Amino acid sequence: MESSQARSAFLEGVRAVAALAVGALPFGLAFGVVAAASTAVPPLIGGLSSTIVFAGASQVALIDLLDSGAPWFLAIGTALVINARMAMYSGALATAFAEFPTRWRFGLPYLMTDQAAVVSILRFEEMTDPDERRWFFLGAGLTMWTPWHIATWVGVLAGGQIPASWRIDFAIPLMFTAMLVPSVRRRSDLVGALVAGIVTIAAIGVPLNLGLLIGTFTGIGVGMLVRDPEPAT
Amino acid sequence: MSPLLVVAIAGLGTYLIRVSLIAVLGKVTIPPLGERALKLVAPTVLAAIAAQGVFTVDGGLRPFDVRHVAALIGGLVAWRTGSVAWTLVAGMGSLWLLGWLVPGW
Structure with missing residues (x-):
């Protein structure tokens, strides 16, 4: 594959989720503040969950449940139920991913988010070249991953400084409402x-x-x- | 159990969900009933979390306050615009504005 073709597919993926990635900023910020304020999970580990788990809704639930004294298996169980919807995306993307080199096939799913998956499933109806598809998904996936990390750590570090009167935590149910409506x-x-x-x-x-x-x-x-x-x- | 281990298990489990059907393509297919259940996971789990965030506080029912109104406004904007950004602007904006205008909110 020409590198220019790869680049243009990658950039197309970037553009496809760019607007959605902006929405990840306040959500990530609010999550970071939650992580900073947690009594059960040290802020560093809460922040790291953005890398290790990389699924906002479940990260919030995980910390929330541990803070309220829920046993660890229930916190993990709830987080996994929240993320079970991604099995559906996995099924929808499986045929396309089967044509990727092994490393891509098993590496790219780490970057799967609601936004990257939905955009890719729609785009892959027209885009049929496996090389273009994997670069597109990589572009979309990284475009969600990057602001999520930046916002998380700003929230973790700024946590104490953000005045409670801003009520930034309200961004979390709002974000879920915004995702709920189109679902x-x-x-x-x-x-x-x-x-x-x-x-x-x-x-x-x-x-x-x-x-x-x-x-x-x-x-x-x-x-x-x-x-x-x-x-x- | 250490928080890092809890996060690590949640992360591993989440990765396995993401890769699940991509890994087993051709060997396993989801039965129609399972597919129906999976399609309902997103709307139900999102509604449950949103409801908890808006209607409860510290494990109890939240008395009627500005958040109910701001969530309703955010929900209407989400429905009309389909935009996450506008939903956040409208929801946070009305939270702040009403909190400033109405005493006690």
């Missing part, structure tokens, strides 16, 4: 989301902070019972 595409999604939200709140006070998992699984169960008018896409 609701079918009737079953809407029912599942409503049930999950309501049951989670109703489960306040359930031991071991199981509320989040109970809510999610109830939402999935009820959502599966709902018939969608059109074939699921």
Whole structure:
């Protein structure tokens, strides 16, 4: 493959997620502040989770649960349930990735995020060359990875200095709301989301902070019972 | 268990989820029922986390306050614009503005 072709596919990946990457900044900042304030996890390790786990929602839940005294296996279990949605992206990308060299095939998935995966799945409908595809995914993946790291560490280091009156922690539920809305595409999604939200709140006070998992699984169960008018896409 | 080990296990597990079907392509296929469940993971888990963040505080129900209103505004903006950036601008903006205008918020 020509290096100019690789570069242009890479840059296309960069551009495809650039706007979404801007959204990762306040989220990463808020996460860094959470990590800095944690009582159970040292700030350095909380910050490192951005590299080791690299999945914001689960990182927040992990620290949150450990801070509230949940046992380690439950904190990890919840984090993995939150990230289970990525198995779906893995399935959607598997055919494309099968044509990559082994190192790319097993290295690139580390960079998988909602944003990079969704953008790539859509783009790969037109872009069929495996070399272009892997450079595109690398560009998209790194474009999410970089601001996430910068924002995390700014948050960790600035943590104490950011006045509580800014209420930066509110950026976290806002970010989830912003991701939630486009994820609701079918009737079953809407029912599942409503049930999950309501049951989670109703489960306040359930031991071991199981509320989040109970809510999610109830939402999935009820959502599966709902018939969608059109074939699921 | 040390926090670093907890983070490491969560990281390893997350990588294995990411690579799962990419690694086993051709050997395993997800049954239709499993696929339906996986498609529901994103909306349900996101709704559960968002609801917890907006409606609870310190393990209890959050009394009605500015966050409910700001989250509603953010949600409407997310729905109309589909933009993460505008959602954050509208949500944080209304949080600050209402907090400044309304005593006690």
